[in-house]
Amino acid sequence: MKKETIGADIVVKILLEEGVEAIFGYPGANSLPLNDRLMDSPIKHYLMRHEQAAAHAADGFARATGKVGVCMSTSGPGATNLVTGIATAFMDSTPIVALTAQVNTSLLGQDAFQETDIIGITMPIVKHSFQVKKIENLASSLKQAFHIAQTGRPGPVVVDLPRDVLARSCECPNGDYDAVDMPDKEVDDPEQLEKIARALNKSERPVVILGGGVKLGHATGEIKALVEKAKIPFVTTMMGIGSVSAGNGYDLGFIGTHGYELANRMVHDSDFILAVGTRFSDRSTSVVAEFAPMATIAQIDIDPTSIGKIIHVDLPYIGDIKETVTALLPLVEPKERAQWHEKIKKEKGIVCENNPDNGCGRAGRMISAIQGIMPDDAIAVADVGLNQIWTVRTWRTHSPRNLITSGGMGTMGFSLPAAIGAKVGMPDRGVVVISGDGGFYMNIQELATISYYNIPIKIVVINNAHLGMIRQMQDLFFQSRFTTCELGSGVDLIAVARGFGIEGRRVAVDEDPQEGILEMSRACGPYLLEVVVDPEHYVYPIIPPGRSNVEMIFGKGE
Amino acid sequence: MTKIKEKTVSILVNNKPDVLARIAGVFSLRSFNIESISANVTKDPGKSKIILTTKGNQDTLMTIEKQINNLVDIIQVSDLTKIPSIRREMILIRLKVSTANQNSIIQVVEKLHGRVLSKEEGYWIVEVSGDVDEIDAILARFDKLGMDDFTRTGTVALEQIA
Numbered sequence: 001m002k003k004e005t006i007g008a009d010i011v012v013k014i015l016l017e018e019g020v021e022a023i024f025g026y027p028g029a030n031s032l033p034l035n036d037r038l039m040d041s042p043i044k045h046y047l048m049r050h051e052q053a054a055a056h057a058a059d060g061f062a063r064a065t066g067k068v069g070v071c072m073s074t075s076g077p078g079a080t081n082l083v084t085g086i087a088t089a090f091m092d093s094t095p096i097v098a099l100t101a102q103v104n105t106s107l108l109g110q111d112a113f114q115e116t117d118i119i120g121i122t123m124p125i126v127k128h129s130f131q132v133k134k135i136e137n138l139a140s141s142l143k144q145a146f147h148i149a150q151t152g153r154p155g156p157v158v159v160d161l162p163r164d165v166l167a168r169s170c171e172c173p174n175g176d177y178d179a180v181d182m183p184d185k186e187v188d189d190p191e192q193l194e195k196i197a198r199a200l201n202k203s204e205r206p207v208v209i210l211g212g213g214v215k216l217g218h219a220t221g222e223i224k225a226l227v228e229k230a231k232i233p234f235v236t237t238m239m240g241i242g243s244v245s246a247g248n249g250y251d252l253g254f255i256g257t258h259g260y261e262l263a264n265r266m267v268h269d270s271d272f273i274l275a276v277g278t279r280f281s282d283r284s285t286s287v288v289a290e291f292a293p294m295a296t297i298a299q300i301d302i303d304p305t306s307i308g309k310i311i312h313v314d315l316p317y318i319g320d321i322k323e324t325v326t327a328l329l330p331l332v333e334p335k336e337r338a339q340w341h342e343k344i345k346k347e348k349g350i351v352c353e354n355n356p357d358n359g360c361g362r363a364g365r366m367i368s369a370i371q372g373i374m375p376d377d378a379i380a381v382a383d384v385g386l387n388q389i390w391t392v393r394t395w396r397t398h399s400p401r402n403l404i405t406s407g408g409m410g411t412m413g414f415s416l417p418a419a420i421g422a423k424v425g426m427p428d429r430g431v432v433v434i435s436g437d438g439g440f441y442m443n444i445q446e447l448a449t450i451s452y453y454n455i456p457i458k459i460v461v462i463n464n465a466h467l468g469m470i471r472q473m474q475d476l477f478f479q480s481r482f483t484t485c486e487l488g489s490g491v492d493l494i495a496v497a498r499g500f501g502i503e504g505r506r507v508a509v510d511e512d513p514q515e516g517i518l519e520m521s522r523a524c525g526p527y528l529l530e531v532v533v534d535p536e537h538y539v540y541p542i543i544p545p546g547r548s549n550v551e552m553i554f555g556k557g558e
Numbered sequence: 559m560t561k562i563k564e565k566t567v568s569i570l571v572n573n574k575p576d577v578l579a580r581i582a583g584v585f586s587l588r589s590f591n592i593e594s595i596s597a598n599v600t601k602d603p604g605k606s607k608i609i610l611t612t613k614g615n616q617d618t619l620m621t622i623e624k625q626i627n628n629l630v631d632i633i634q635v636s637d638l639t640k641i642p643s644i645r646r647e648m649i650l651i652r653l654k655v656s657t658a659n660q661n662s663i664i665q666v667v668e669k670l671h672g673r674v675l676s677k678e679e680g681y682w683i684v685e686v687s688g689d690v691d692e693i694d695a696i697l698a699r700f701d702k703l704g705m706d707d708f709t710r711t712g713t714v715a716l717e718q719i720a
């Protein structure tokens with residue numbers, strides 16, 4: 001019997017048109033019409049063990065592939081469980097579409113069973129949202145959602161789908177929709193670009209700051225050409241790590257609270273800054289008034305609201321990064337600036353990164369060893385805390401998308417589900433999670449998803465039996481009064497993993513972790529490596545709250 | 559830089575139910591007050607026009623304007639404080655009327671080209687409108703004449719040249 005066409009079929013049709021191959025989700029009564037119709041489509045629905053994980057997985061998928069990630073939930077608690085994941089995507093401008101089921105339109109506003117105003121709840125953390133009350137608007141709303149999520153400055157879009165809209169039979173069997181007409185991108189005056197080029201050419205101590213926007217704008221090649229032609233050193237923000245592959249000679253590391261001493265110092269000393277695809281977040285700039293005090297600042301961004309929001313910008317330029325940098329390239333001149341490069345070389349010799357583990361101690365060396373056994377293009381997904389800083393300071397980025405982490409939101413528990421999304425999107429690349437014990441507990445249920453679908457991810461849990469970063473802050477800034485930071489060592493994580501059907505092994509970072517690392521590299525399926533670390537193994541340098549980027553401290557009692 | 563200014567913007571939007579909430583969200587995010595707001599459907603029923611007045615320093619006002627402009631359903635934002643435009647406000651005032659003040663009220667209302675709309679048991683309601691800069695002075699005058707309560711529309715405005 002041929003089924004009649006219903007709203008859910010239109011959703012499937014648009015998802016297919018948009019090239020969606022995987023959805024991360026969790027069903028409920030109100031989403032069932034869509035779950036049912038997805039079953040007959042080539043789209044694979046991954047059943048996660050929590051909706052928060054579904055949103056993070058969609059986010060991880062998007063970060064690894066550059067395509068839109070899709071997650072889906074039922075109404076009420078399903079939708080609210082997505083919220084942390086949506087906010088995480090919003091803060092790092094990742095393109096995801098979140099499909100939330102909703103109660104029947106006739107029940108809206110009645111506090112019906114599992115009704116929640118997800119449009120209202122998510123309003124400050126989405127790029128846009130749609131509640132589709134009429135089946136005639138379904139196709140065009142979805143088309144627009146995908147368009148909005150990935151154009152301009154990308155971001156999450158919520159599409160709320162009442163059950164009756166999904167289940168209602170449809171007069172328009174093809175799901176026809178009006179062409180989406182979205183306003184043209186705002187582009188600045190080319191004369192402004194010439195001004196930027198002139199200022200750059202004139203400068204003696206220039207630095208380029210690369211933010212997450214470079215990757216999002218697919219402009220890594222253009223940026224590489226620019227810094228190489230003009231011979232300008234560059235730094236990145238934490239989200240910009242990997243914008244240009246490490247080790248091309250101009251890379252000074254990343255700036256900010258946990259950034260590189262060299263990067264922070266050179267930005268401070270610079271006389272000209274070209275900022276590309278960054279909003280100058282407080283994590284990068286610390287005390288704005290003392291940030292790059294001598295520099296003329298030029299900023300290129302596709303999002304007008306990111307320009308001059310935090311810092312005064314002398315030469316703003318609104319435009320697509322790839323196009324803008326392409327246009328800028330012929331205008332910049334190669335210039336020797338021997339003194340500046342000499343100074344950088346000299347500083348390089350004295351900064352804290354100038355030691356084998358670049359300020360990250362044994363944990364850093366262990367992360368390097370892990371990268372050593374992984375293929376070159378392996379993706380690291382770091383969680384939040386000390387483990388994150390060790391990873392982002394250590395992992396060499398050979399390609400723009402091989403380091404994923406929650407920067408703007410700093411969401412603990414992000415790494416495990418995000419890695420699922422990354423591996424689903426990039427099945428041929430190695431994916432390794434690096435998490436603390438605290439963050440690991442936050443989405444530990446996803447071991448079940450990993451095991452069920454046999455997703456071959458390598459999971460490294462750096463276990464210091466504490467919320468390590470909290471402990472460090474209490475040690476440094478609260479007179480070593482430790483509270484609410486001990487997790488204890490009473491949990492046998494390897495037994496837990498085995499219980500989920502995942503092999504693993506415990507090693508100590510002080511003894512030789514290499515054997516465990518090798519065993520992990522040989523494992524075909526998912527694998528958990530627990531690395532026991534002393535809770536006093538902290539991360540340095542760090543900028544204390546309220547201090548500027550050049551007031552880093554390197555140990556306790558400074 | 560920190561000088562507080564008043565700004566009236568005219569915002570043309572797609573006539574969608576949550577567009578006002580999204581605009582309000584931009585203000586609440588930055589802990590900014592909307593001094594007044596008025597919204598109406600335009601000649602094209604698919605579009606609405608929102609006239610909004612706010613106060614703040616130059617930088618914040620600019621950020622807010624940019625952020626509103628960035629919302630998906632916004633078609634156009636124009637700063638009416640920067641282009642020639644008529645900015646008016648209407649007030650309905652309820653006055654306690656007695657033989658003592660009746661004549662003064664009638665005189666003032668006439669002078670301001672206002673109207674008396676209702677006369678019920680010692681209370682009148684009058685309608686007056688005025689330029690945005692006059693409106694406080696007008697209120698002060700009626701206050702002396704036994705003003706009991708009032709409602710203001712907030713600024714409504716229109717560009718002088720399209």
Ligand SMILES: Cc1ncc(C[n+]2csc(CCOP(=O)(O)OP(=O)(O)O)c2C)c(N)n1
Nearest residue numbers: 385386387410412436437438439467468469
């Ligand atoms: C969801 C969430 N809750 C709280 C925090 C605050 N926080 C930041 S780092 C951190 C400690 C992380 O501990 P753990 O995961 O064990 O990693 P470690 O620092 O020990 O490497 C906490 C609690 C957060 N970032 N995210």
